[in-house]
Amino acid sequence: MKSFMFGQSSLGLPILGYQFGNAGPRVLILGGVHGNEWEGIVAAQGLLKRFFESFTYSLDLTIVPVFNPDGAMHGQRKNANGVDLNRNLPTNDWTAEVAKEDYYPGIEPNSEPENQALTRWVQEKKPQLVISLHSWNPLLNVNGGCKPEAEVIASLTRYKIEESIGYPTPGCLGTYCGLERDMPTLTYELQRDMKPKEILNQHVPAILEALKVTEERF
Numbered sequence: 169m170k171s172f173m174f175g176q177s178s179l180g181l182p183i184l185g186y187q188f189g190n191a192g193p194r195v196l197i198l199g200g201v202h203g204n205e206w207e208g209i210v211a212a213q214g215l216l217k218r219f220f221e222s223f224t225y226s227l228d229l230t231i232v233p234v235f236n237p238d239g240a241m242h243g244q245r246k247n248a249n250g251v252d253l254n255r256n257l258p259t260n261d262w263t264a265e266v267a268k269e270d271y272y273p274g275i276e277p278n279s280e281p282e283n284q285a286l287t288r289w290v291q292e293k294k295p296q297l298v299i300s301l302h303s304w305n306p307l308l309n310v311n312g313g314c315k316p317e318a319e320v321i322a323s324l325t326r327y328k329i330e331e332s333i334g335y336p337t338p339g340c341l342g343t344y345c346g347l348e349r350d351m352p353t354l355t356y357e358l359q360r361d362m363k364p365k366e367i368l369n370q371h372v373p374a375i376l377e378a379l380k381v382t383e384e385r386f
Contacts, residue, residue, distance in 0.1 A: 174232050175285020178248040181237040185230050188219050192226035193386035194295040201254050201300060203239020207358040208301030214372040225383050245270055251280050257344040273339050297382050298345050298353040309333045309355040311346025317378040318354055324374040
């Protein structure tokens, strides 16, 4: 394992990354893209603990437990600039128009330092699987060829699998990586306000099982 600075936040806080293994399929796991979705951070931290204890996969895996430290620190969805990082990525469908203030996409695509770090990493590493941990309603949103992983998680959690989250998401990670760059992306929407113990006991093991599928598929 090695830790490194994945990037910096709008306030200059470090975005820490942890890399495990160095051979096999490349995987990126993100937690805390939205700072008020603490359930995803709990899941990411739970995975990190498991990986610290033992990492036996033939994977080149990077985990970023808190991608939006400014938002997490203030308990808010957006970063310190008031931008929704999951509407700010430079996708073909990016738009400055916003349906709700919560989704404010910034003044231009990829304007935020958090996403600049992410796009640099993605362009360099070209991951074969991205898992982005959020919270909302129970849902596994697949963009690109990651349905086998989603099916394993669904079998253990009874979460439904959908190719659309149900409303427009211009500038999102699923489109940027999964649809436009052939880097399959699973947006894992945990049930909002779930007890941390349930996340650690049910959803962390489900993701660990899904990673075995990635290991075998590639």
